[in-house]
Amino acid sequence: MRRPDGMQGMRVGVVGCGLMGSGIAEVCARAGQDVLVVESDLPRVRAGHARLVASLEKAEARGKIESAEEVLERVAVIADLDALADRELVIEAIVEDEALKTGLFTRLDSVVTAADAILASNTSSIPVTRLAAATGRPSQVIGLHFFNPVPVLSLVEIVPGLGTSDETVERTRAFAEEVLGKHAVRSPDRAGFVVNALLIPFVLSAVRMLESGFATAEDIDEAMVRGAAHPQGPLRLADLIGLDTTAAVARSLYEEFREPLFAPPPLLRRMVEAGQLGRKSGQGFYTY
Missing domain, CATH: 3.40.50.720 (NAD(P)-binding Rossmann-like Domain)
Structure with missing residues (x-):
């Protein structure tokens, strides 16, 4: 090389x-x-x-x-x-x-x-x-x-x-x-490396918030854009990443660390099983 x-x-x-x-x-x-x-x-x-x-x-x-x-x-x-x-x-x-x-x-x-x-x-x-x-x-x-x-x-x-x-x-x-x-x-060779070890628990927390009925997808995303200066909210970001990829990274993190915050929420698992993968499938937390 x-x-x-x-x-x-x-x-x-x-x-x-x-x-x-x-x-x-x-x-x-x-x-x-x-x-x-x-x-x-x-x-x-x-x-x-x-x-x-x-x-x-x-x-x-x-x-x-x-x-x-x-x-x-x-x-x-x-x-x-x-x-x-x-x-x-x-x-x-x-x-x-x-x-x-x-x-x-x-x-x-x-x-x-x-x-x-x-x-x-x-x-x-x-x-x-x-x-x-x-x-x-x-x-x-x-x-x-x-x-x-x-x-x-x-x-x-x-x-x-x-x-x-x-x-x-x-x-x-x-x-x-x-x-x-x-x-x-x-990064050290640990599941998630630097970015995803921080990012995926954040995204999963947003999924759990939506799943519990605490707030709508739109309100969760808008709150993080306007209140934390994020370029886009965590649920739109998950749709961009791909919900299947998000779930796969979460599983790797959970297998490595056994921390509950890394476990894919049921809603995320069901959406992947239904083929609702985000932008690439046309349907995720939003419709594209």
Whole structure:
């Protein structure tokens, strides 16, 4: 993997082209990197590519980039995981499911051939050490957690596992800060890391307040926007994150710490079971 002075030649792989994966691919391509995105099938390839095109055209219209077409020339979206063989950095951005992620890291370990390639996860809650244990190169596995929307929010969390080398940490930090222009904070490898360990209990408290009939969703959100200067309320934020992702992070936190405040409330669990996942499904605490 090249140092920042060779960033124009970086070969980056991204696995998953949903909201997070497409955002990660976009910021890497906008930073001049050669980006290969892998999805599981052709319909998801088409949807992911369309998502990238729409986001880049919006960025061009707003003057954030000069040419969407030029950025898109640095990105390919395909359905062949084996094509990641030559990548110097691969960022996993699939659904927040530990079994699926560990299985993917086992595959990536055999597919990616570069001896010094970094395998990174965008997980928001799953311990990086567990993902690293699924590979034969734990020193090169690290958490690189972006925030939605990735092209807008400047933060990334860098999360070393127990076996992650200092070199991998430094190379990942340099890529995040000096290549992508993000602000990196380092977190210990504990469920939720820094942001979600604070944020998810706050969101769950809002769900419990709604569930108990204490206040409406609109009043809860408006109170936090107008009374605490939050850019949006916790329930709208949960819809943006995805209620399935919110519940998955909550479960990881609860399994790790066994604190009642981390347990997903019944209302959140029922909404996920009903397919009411927030913005991405069109229905959550609000209708979209």
